[in-house]
Amino acid sequence: MTKRIVILGGGTGGTLTANRLHRHFRHHGSQHQPVEITVVDQDDHHVYQPGLLFVPFGLANHSEIVRPRQAQLHRDIEFVQDLIDHVDIHADTVYLQGGRELPYDVLVVATGAILAFDETEGLTGPGWNEKVFTFYDVAGATGLAAALDNFEGGKLVVNVVDMPIKCPVAPLEFCFLADWYFTDRGMRDKVEITYATPLDGAFTKPVASAALASLLEEKGIHLVTEFNTGEVAMNDDGAGGKLIGYDGR
Ligand SMILES: Cc1cc2nc3c(=O)[nH]c(=O)nc-3n(C[C@H](O)[C@H](O)[C@H](O)COP(=O)(O)OP(=O)(O)OC[C@H]3O[C@@H](n4cnc5c(N)ncnc54)[C@H](O)[C@@H]3O)c2cc1C
Structure with missing residues (x-):
């Protein structure tokens, strides 16, 4: 049979x-x-x-x-x-x-994991897919490509909202690629890149964490640790927004 x-x-x-x-x-x-x-x-x-x-x-x-x-x-x-x-x-x-x-x-x-955008206050509110993106799905990554293409400078914040995530190194890779991308376009000095993570270091494992933290520093990327995202809020003028942590940062 x-x-x-x-x-x-x-x-x-x-x-x-x-x-x-x-x-x-x-x-x-x-x-x-x-x-x-x-x-x-x-x-x-x-x-x-x-x-x-x-x-x-x-x-x-x-x-x-x-x-x-x-x-x-x-x-x-x-x-x-x-x-x-x-x-x-x-x-x-x-x-x-x-x-x-x-x-x-x-x-x-093998039904995988679901991206839970709605669990972060304000994330999918005003500015979603205009100023605020995920690169973890095709629509978000494609929208972000267009937004970065038109970006003339300012603050780029890369945030890991919570752990665990698929491929914990991907957001760090994103930061390093962003550094390369803006350098290649001759506008790195116009962009402030920040990496905000809920972890107490750049990465989960201590040796890799120390090496990646010094690489971030070398590239001029600000590392913000133990950042627990509470809310995403757009500025009144809609020109930008803020990532607000539970501790008020
Ligand atoms: C940006 C990024 C970079 C990554 N880099 C790496 C890397 O370098 N190395 C690495 O090993 N991993 C990496 N990963 C992680 C890796 O890609 C994922 O872990 C892997 O693709 C997950 O596969 P999966 O089959 O478990 O889940 P999925 O690919 O999500 O598949 C689950 C499937 O189940 C289907 N499904 C769910 N519920 C239902 C339902 N009710 N009815 C019908 N269908 C349903 C969904 O449609 C989906 O197609 C990365 C992930 C991302 C987002």
């Missing part, structure tokens, strides 16, 4: 698991027990997330980091585009919003 593996989520985790399981069963499986692999995702846009870091600086664009999900999967793996409604673990079945039911022998949950 065919064994059914259902993988929820077609991001890096789900895609990698599906392709590796497919390869494993092709080499080590038995003809008497074929395996069917199905991957479910709500959309058909596989984003290579590490590439998002380069989009704001014009070093990568949407078409280079986004692909159809089936193109990332072996052709023998079925891709189903639908929203997962719920899983009944007693009936070993996944229920999709479109009405399809997927019975499984093995279920892999």
Whole structure:
């Protein structure tokens, strides 16, 4: 009888698991027990997330980091585009919003993490995607590219709102890329870059933290530690805004 593996989520985790399981069963499986692999995702846009870091600086664009999900999967793996409604673990079945039911022998949950913008007061208020951006999704990274392109100088604050985050080094990489970007455009002296983090140092691990702190200093990037973001507020004139910490900083 065919064994059914259902993988929820077609991001890096789900895609990698599906392709590796497919390869494993092709080499080590038995003809008497074929395996069917199905991957479910709500959309058909596989984003290579590490590439998002380069989009704001014009070093990568949407078409280079986004692909159809089936193109990332072996052709023998079925891709189903639908929203997962719920899983009944007693009936070993996944229920999709479109009405399809997927019975499984093995279920892999790879539904990733959700960006929770609404949990920070004011973040998605006035100025969102105009002065305030995330580079952790395609829309934000693309909007930020346009904003940086038109930026003529001022204060650039890079803030990690809370931990844990995906790829804790990405915001630091962003700071160093910003330093390079403005230097390359001959306007580094017009931009004040600040890195505000809830950590007690530049990074989580002490040795890397010390090395990265001195690199930030060398590049003239201000490091603000133990900064717990309370609110994002736009100035009355709309020209800029403020990041306000719980301790009033
Ligand atoms: C800027 C940036 C730089 C990074 N750099 C690195 C790096 O250098 N090295 C590194 O190792 N990692 C890096 N990462 C982290 C890495 O990219 C992520 O950890 C990884 O992509 C997460 O993959 P995932 O499959 O767990 O989740 P995701 O890619 O988020 O996939 C989860 C999928 O589940 C789907 N889903 C969720 N709920 C449902 C539902 N109810 N119905 C249907 N579908 C659903 C979603 O649509 C999504 O496609 C970086 C991340 C970012 C943002």
